[in-house]
Amino acid sequence: MNSITQETRLTVVYILVAFTFSVLMRMIWIYQFNDYEMFKYAGEFMINTNDGYFWAEGARDLLSGSGTNPMGENFYDKFHQFNDLSPVSTATAHLTALLAWMLPFSFESIILYMPVYLSSLVVIPIILIAKSIDNLEMGLIAALLASIAWSYYNRTMIGYYDTDMLNIVLPMFLLWSITWAIKTNQDKYLIITALDILVYRWWYPQSYALEFSFFGLILVYALVFDRKNMYNYKLLAIMMFAMLNIDGFIRFPLVLAVFFMFKQEHYQKYVYHLFAISVALFFISGGFNPIWGKLTAYIFDSSIQAGDEGLGLHFFTVMQTIREAGKIPFETFANRISGHTVSFIVSCFGYVYLVYKHKIMIFALPLVGLGFLASVGGLRFTIYAVPVLALGIAFLITELSSKMPTNKLKYLSIIAFTLMVLLPNYKHIEAYRIPTVMNASEVAILDKLKEVAQRDDYVISWWDYGYPIRYYADVKTLGDGGKHSGSVNFGLSFVLTASPELAAKMARLDVEFTERSFIIRKENMDKNESEQTKVFSNIEEMTKAYDFDDTNDFLYSLQTDVKLPKKTRDIYFYLPHQMLNIYPTVKIFSNLDLMNGEQEKAPFFFVSRNFKETQEKIILNSAVFMDKKDLTLSIKDKKVAIKRFVKTGYTKDMRFSKNIKYINESADLSIIYMSAYNTFLVLDEDTYNSMYIQLSVLEEYDKSLFEQVVVNPHAKIYKLKL
Numbered sequence: 001m002n003s004i005t006q007e008t009r010l011t012v013v014y015i016l017v018a019f020t021f022s023v024l025m026r027m028i029w030i031y032q033f034n035d036y037e038m039f040k041y042a043g044e045f046m047i048n049t050n051d052g053y054f055w056a057e058g059a060r061d062l063l064s065g066s067g068t069n070p071m072g073e074n075f076y077d078k079f080h081q082f083n084d085l086s087p088v089s090t091a092t093a094h095l096t097a098l099l100a101w102m103l104p105f106s107f108e109s110i111i112l113y114m115p116v117y118l119s120s121l122v123v124i125p126i127i128l129i130a131k132s133i134d135n136l137e138m139g140l141i142a143a144l145l146a147s148i149a150w151s152y153y154n155r156t157m158i159g160y161y162d163t164d165m166l167n168i169v170l171p172m173f174l175l176w177s178i179t180w181a182i183k184t185n186q187d188k189y190l191i192i193t194a195l196d197i198l199v200y201r202w203w204y205p206q207s208y209a210l211e212f213s214f215f216g217l218i219l220v221y222a223l224v225f226d227r228k229n230m231y232n233y234k235l236l237a238i239m240m241f242a243m244l245n246i247d248g249f250i251r252f253p254l255v256l257a258v259f260f261m262f263k264q265e266h267y268q269k270y271v272y273h274l275f276a277i278s279v280a281l282f283f284i285s286g287g288f289n290p291i292w293g294k295l296t297a298y299i300f301d302s303s304i305q306a307g308d309e310g311l312g313l314h315f316f317t318v319m320q321t322i323r324e325a326g327k328i329p330f331e332t333f334a335n336r337i338s339g340h341t342v343s344f345i346v347s348c349f350g351y352v353y354l355v356y357k358h359k360i361m362i363f364a365l366p367l368v369g370l371g372f373l374a375s376v377g378g379l380r381f382t383i384y385a386v387p388v389l390a391l392g393i394a395f396l397i398t399e400l401s402s403k404m405p406t407n408k409l410k411y412l413s414i415i416a417f418t419l420m421v422l423l424p425n426y427k428h429i430e431a432y433r434i435p436t437v438m439n440a441s442e443v444a445i446l447d448k449l450k451e452v453a454q455r456d457d458y459v460i461s462w463w464d465y466g467y468p469i470r471y472y473a474d475v476k477t478l479g480d481g482g483k484h485s486g487s488v489n490f491g492l493s494f495v496l497t498a499s500p501e502l503a504a505k506m507a508r509l510d511v512e513f514t515e516r517s518f519i520i521r522k523e524n525m526d527k528n529e530s531e532q533t534k535v536f537s538n539i540e541e542m543t544k545a546y547d548f549d550d551t552n553d554f555l556y557s558l559q560t561d562v563k564l565p566k567k568t569r570d571i572y573f574y575l576p577h578q579m580l581n582i583y584p585t586v587k588i589f590s591n592l593d594l595m596n597g598e599q600e601k602a603p604f605f606f607v608s609r610n611f612k613e614t615q616e617k618i619i620l621n622s623a624v625f626m627d628k629k630d631l632t633l634s635i636k637d638k639k640v641a642i643k644r645f646v647k648t649g650y651t652k653d654m655r656f657s658k659n660i661k662y663i664n665e666s667a668d669l670s671i672i673y674m675s676a677y678n679t680f681l682v683l684d685e686d687t688y689n690s691m692y693i694q695l696s697v698l699e700e701y702d703k704s705l706f707e708q709v710v711v712n713p714h715a716k717i718y719k720l721k722l
């Protein structure tokens with residue numbers, strides 16, 4: 001009895017030690033940026049992941065409870081605006097709102113620190129799993145390593161407010177309950193496993209792939225090694241009921257009912273029937289369908305996709321501009337999982353050895369497998385392998401140390417080896433000084449916009465800024481981190497990179513057609529399938545509405561005096577200086593012929609921030625320089641004429657000023673020197689005349705189309721007057 005309490009006490013102590021360690025390591029970032037006011041908003045640090053603003057918007061709306069909504073019918077619409085895309089029914093928003101409501105901290109602090117404390121919970125299942133094979137030291141070492149390992153840290157650091165903060169914690173708890181279930185065959189682990197699945201699915205709806213892998217592994221184990229054991233089929237059946245593709249509010253009582261049946265002697269003869277029923281229901285409910293679909297969509301893609309009906313427009317997809325979906329080199333892959341190539345390889349051997357010694361650990365295979373999928377599926381998957389491989393190397397460390405002749409040597413070697421595997425990860429944390437998504441000036445602008453704009457108004461910007469705009473200004477956006485398909489981006493790209501006149505018209509069209517599509521979709525919900533109105537992309541709907549069957553003809557017609565749709569709300573443009581860095585990417589999405597998918601010639605767009613000035617020229621980079629005397633440009637030793645040279649800057653009282661010098665009327669390229677940013681731009685005439693360059697870089701606009709609302713050197717907001 002005494003030894004049990006002793007072990008329990010040690011378990012608790014180890015958990016507390018590892019948890020504290022994990023939290024403190026995540027405070028290093030705070031310590032590094034403590035005086036950096038540009039990272040703060042409302043007295044607190046801002047978050048550093050774009051997607052976080054999505055959940056934050058939902059939580060904010062849940063807490064506010066005072067939305068305006070003309071068409072609201074259900075409970076949630078009370079809190080936000082019709083079709084503002086606020087995620088008020090997601091688990092992350094609910095948990096955040098609950099914590100913010102319960103705890104005496106500001107909302108900004110809650111979302112900043114949630115990843116710190118929630119992700120650190122991963123140490124609990126790790127140590128409990130180690131306890132199941134009577135090796136608590138292994139648990140402590142693995143918990144220390146896993147909690148701060150490279151990719152796990154990156155995706156759960158302070159301010160990385162995203163579902164990742166529980167995405168490893170929950171499957172690790174699942175692994176823990178599965179191992180204990182198989183090992184002890186105790187009834188309580190049936191219900192714990194099922195509840196784990198319910199919570200995991202609630203938190204992260206894409207969890208089915210991993211749940212299904214666990215299920216498959218247990219099924220193989222049951223059929224091959226332990227066929228006669230009824231308990232295995234109970235476990236499989238209750239897991240399957242928990243995994244059905246139906247609402248959680250139905251699955252929860254269902255799982256409870258199944259559990260109470262399993263507990264009763266009378267129902268023992270029906271276990272196989274229940275198992276069969278659960279599998280049948282799983283297929284009927286469509287539980288299997290998404291498993292392949294999602295995965296293949298991520299791994300295989302083509303850059304340009306044709307619609308299958310209607311005009312068959314071709315859009316540029318966002319996939320190839322997202323780096324994380326690309327293939328990654330082995331060293332990066334190893335670093336991300338274990339912090340170092342050597343410790344990664346040792347960890348892999350350690351895991352194999354661990355499975356050899358403790359067969360039960362084979363059930364961790366789905367997590368390792370998903371982690372290794374990173375080598376084809378992209379970096380985002382590596383975190384799944386982190387805790388299991390940490391257990392692998394921790395096992396080797398404890399095995400090696402146990403061979404030491406004295407106890408003192410044993411503990412010294414444990415400490416030495418542990419520090420060795422922790423060190424590269426600590427160094428990574430030290431060096432990983434990533435900035436917040438927004439800086440204080442960019443947010444200050446949005447804060448002011450919030451006072452001006454109505455909550456049903458639209459703000460147009462590139463999709464990267466969609467979530468932060470909605471969080472800080474409480475408005476609607478056309479694109480965001482979850483809505484950036486080729487057809488959505490086409491509209492945004494067109495507005496930002498076409499001429500201001502066309503941009504103004506397209507902005508009104510895109511907003512009104514977006515709202516129109518929401519209304520049609522809502523009406524469709526009350527109709528049966530044959531009566532539903534199919535909604536195509538906005539640009540396709542516009543083309544048809546203006547009686548064209550060629551999108552190019554429609555876009556061309558925008559240059560004439562077209563009748564625009566009725567204005568239902570105001571539209572603003574948010575133009576951050578930062579967007580200059582991604583201008584060519586923004587342009588790609590509208591720089592193609594939608595009818596045949598052919599890319600147009602890329603714009604000439606050149607930025608230099610590291611220029612050097614000599615007596616007679618300005619060296620923009622090794623191949624491009626500007627002659628100061630005759631104001632010509634040399635690109636790879638070829639002289640190129642310049643249309644105009646523009647210098648922008650701020651006067652002493654912070655007023656924007658610009659000076660335009662015309663040089664050669666027939667030339668195509670212009671040079672802009674943005675003195676306040678120490679930046680040179682070389683642009684072709686189309687780019688120079690684009691809405692973004694004109695309004696953001698030059699503050700040049702037609703007063704009948706646009707109105708300046710609020711500007712500072714970091715971002716500018718205009719209002720559409722059409």
Ligand code: MN
Binds near residue numbers: 080081084086455474
């Ligand atoms: Mn809203």
